[in-house]
Ligand SMILES: Cc1cc2nc3c(=O)[nH]c(=O)nc-3n(C[C@H](O)[C@H](O)[C@H](O)COP(=O)(O)OP(=O)(O)OC[C@H]3O[C@@H](n4cnc5c(N)ncnc54)[C@H](O)[C@@H]3O)c2cc1C
C-alpha cells in the first residue's frame with residue numbers, strides 16, 4: 001500500500017495526487033511515468049510523474065477524469081494499492097542537457113499535457129536552459145499549475161479555444177507565428193494536437209518530439225496494448241517511448257486504436273459512478 005497525502009481537485013476535471021513512493025522517486029527522471037492502481041481489482045492507470053521530492057520521497061501526479069479508472073481515483077483518500085515505476089525513458093533533452101545548451105527549445109502543452117511538460121522545463125531551467133512554453137486548453141479554468149510553470153520557463157504563451165484567456169485559438173496558431181525562433185519543439189497533449197504540431201514543424205523543417213499516451217496494460221513491453229507505428233514499424237510506448245520523433249509517428253492509427261474500447265469504456269464509467277455512489281452511502 002502507498003500512502004496518499006493529498007488528492008485534491010484543481011480544475012473542473014483534474015486532480016493533483018501526492019503519494020509516498022520513495023523507491024519510485026529515487027530513480028525518477030523527467031519524461032517517465034508510473035502505473036497506479038486504486039485497489040487490488042482496479043485497472044492500471046499510467047500517469048506521468050509531474051513532480052517529485054527526493055528528500056521526502058513524495059511523488060506527485062496530475063490526472064484528468066475521463067473514464068471509470070480515473071473516476072475511481074478521485075475517491076482515494078488514504079492509500080493506493082500500487083505504484084509501479086518509474087517506467088519508460090527519460091526525455092531526450094533532459095537525459096543530455098549539455099548537448100542542447102545552444103538550441104532554442106519550445107514546449108507545447110495541451111490540457112493535462114502540462115503535467116509532463118512541467119518537470120522537464122523545471123529540470124532544464126535548473127541546468128541553465130531557457131525554455132519557452134505554449135500552453136493551451138479549452139477554457140481559462142482548465143489551465144493548470146500556471147504559477148508553477150511560469151516560474152521555470154523563459155516565456156509563456158497561452159491559448160484557449162473559447163478565448164477566455166490568452167490567444168483565442170489553438171496552440172499551433174501561436175507556434176506557427178513564432179516557429180522561426182526555435183530549433184526544437186516538444187509537444188505533449190491530446191493526439192490531434194500533437195499531430196498538428198508535428199505538421200507545423202515538418203513544414204518548417206524543425207525537430208519535433210512528441211509523447212505518446214496510448215492505452216497501456218502491463219507497462220513492460222509484454223502485452224502489446226501500447227503499440228504505436230513509428231516510421232512504419234511497431235514500437236511499444238511503454239518501453240521504446242513514451243517519446244518519439246513526431247515526424248515518424250502514425251497519428252491516425254494511434255487515434256483509431258484509442259477508440260477501440262470506446263463503447264465498453266462508456267458503459268464501465270456509468271457502472272463505476274453507480275458503484276462509487278453506493279459505496280459512499
Ligand atoms: C505514458 C502515459 C502517461 C500518461 N500521463 C497522464 C497524466 O499525467 N495525466 C493524465 O490525466 N493522463 C495521463 N495519461 C492518460 C491516462 O492514463 C488515461 O487518461 C487513463 O488511463 C484513462 O483511464 P479511464 O479508465 O479513466 O478512462 P478510459 O475508460 O480508459 O477512457 C475514456 C476515454 O478516454 C480515451 N482514453 C483512454 N486512454 C487515453 C489516453 N491514454 N489518452 C487520451 N485518451 C484516452 C478512451 O478512448 C475513451 O474514449 C497517460 C497515459 C500514458 C500512456
Ligand code: FES
Nearest residue numbers: 217219221224238
Ligand atoms: S503496455 Fe503492454 S506492451 Fe506496453
